[in-house]
Amino acid sequence: MTYQPIVPLSGYAGWKVLNRTMETQKAAFTASVTIQNDEEYFRENIGNVTSAEELVSDYRLLKVALGAFGLDDDLQNKYFIKKVLEEGTLDEDSFANKLSDKKYAALSEAFGFDFDPPNTVLSSFADEMIANYEERQFEIAVGDSDESYRFALNAQRELADLAAEDSSDNTKWYTIIGNEALATVMRTGLGLPESTSSLDVDQQVTIFKQKAQQVFGSDEVSQFTDEESVEKLIKYYLLRDQVMNGSVSTSSNSIALTLLQNAASFSARF
Known part of the structure; x- marks a missing residue:
């Protein structure tokens, strides 16, 4: 058992x-x-x-x-x-x-x-x-209860390492897009529709970078070497995922998400 x-x-x-x-x-x-x-x-x-x-x-x-x-x-x-x-x-x-x-x-x-x-x-x-093996299997077991947490755990484990790699920024974006779990967290966290995944990969990179600049104030994957940036992305992802899947009946998470977006937009301007 x-x-x-x-x-x-x-x-x-x-x-x-x-x-x-x-x-x-x-x-x-x-x-x-x-x-x-x-x-x-x-x-x-x-x-x-x-x-x-x-x-x-x-x-x-x-x-x-x-x-x-x-x-x-x-x-x-x-x-x-x-x-x-x-x-x-x-x-x-x-x-x-x-x-x-x-x-x-x-x-x-x-x-x-x-x-x-x-x-x-x-x-x-x-x-x-x-x-x-233990790390991955634990993620799967958590995902059996809620898949969004499996994706979040994967991002918490992999994103910082990817961000620190000695490769071009576009290569890092390609890697994210080619990884279903990372792509899901990034796409949802940035507020992009799922239909974005059906676009040409170069179009996706352009869209991801533009949205990352708007939301996080930078379009570079290297920003996610910082644990706080990864946690912020995961927070956006989980809030959006919960709202999108209708798992909340009140507007509390929508309000929280709006406040986060406004704060990010303010920081990007100043």
């Missing part, structure tokens, strides 16, 4: 409660029998795996491997994952590097099957993958 995280409130109020209880709830979740069994098997066996074929042939190892990168839905796509892993990331034209979802490249780079020996034989490898 797996512990189910509890969030007694919805919207941004629930987010604050979740963050206050995060450490305790995450500890209870990772202590669950299912999680412990997955981790024990992975720790005992991953060091013997030296090829992509061996990994995809072991359901239990592959479950943890994919789960550590939020790729749980690909558990049955063995041929696809094998190709991602076998070609690695050293070659710019490798399969993983061509995919818009950068989680595949992260998976391939982490396992390093294009190295000899691969990273799986390193003494620290199992612990690193298990830590990632």
Whole structure:
């Protein structure tokens, strides 16, 4: 049996409660029998795996491997994952590097099957993958109660790292757009309609940057290296999401959102 995280409130109020209880709830979740069994098997066996074929042939190892990168839905796509892993990331034209979802490249780079020996034989490898697995699986469990919190947790974990990367600002925006969870948080937080996602990617970048400038006073992703900026985005996202989904019958969240928007607009002008 797996512990189910509890969030007694919805919207941004629930987010604050979740963050206050995060450490305790995450500890209870990772202590669950299912999680412990997955981790024990992975720790005992991953060091013997030296090829992509061996990994995809072991359901239990592959479950943890994919789960550590939020790729749980690909558990049955063995041929696809094998190709991602076998070609690695050293070659710019490798399969993983061509995919818009950068989680595949992260998976391939982490396992390093294009190295000899691969990273799986390193003494620290199992612990690193298990830590990632616990983080991602907790997010999924929280999302089972409210998917908006899963997306918010993902943004809290990934956005600052992305913002700090040594790449062009447009590349960072492309990465956000190519990541469903990050794109959802950013798009909703900026007050853009879901239909924006159907536009050409270059059009989306232009729109995201224009709106970010208006809302946050900067159109650069690098602003999100600051925890307060990430939290502000998440706050906007959760307030808007709650209003859009009609989960509140009063105007309290709409009023709060209006006040936040007015404050952001004032700051941008001055």
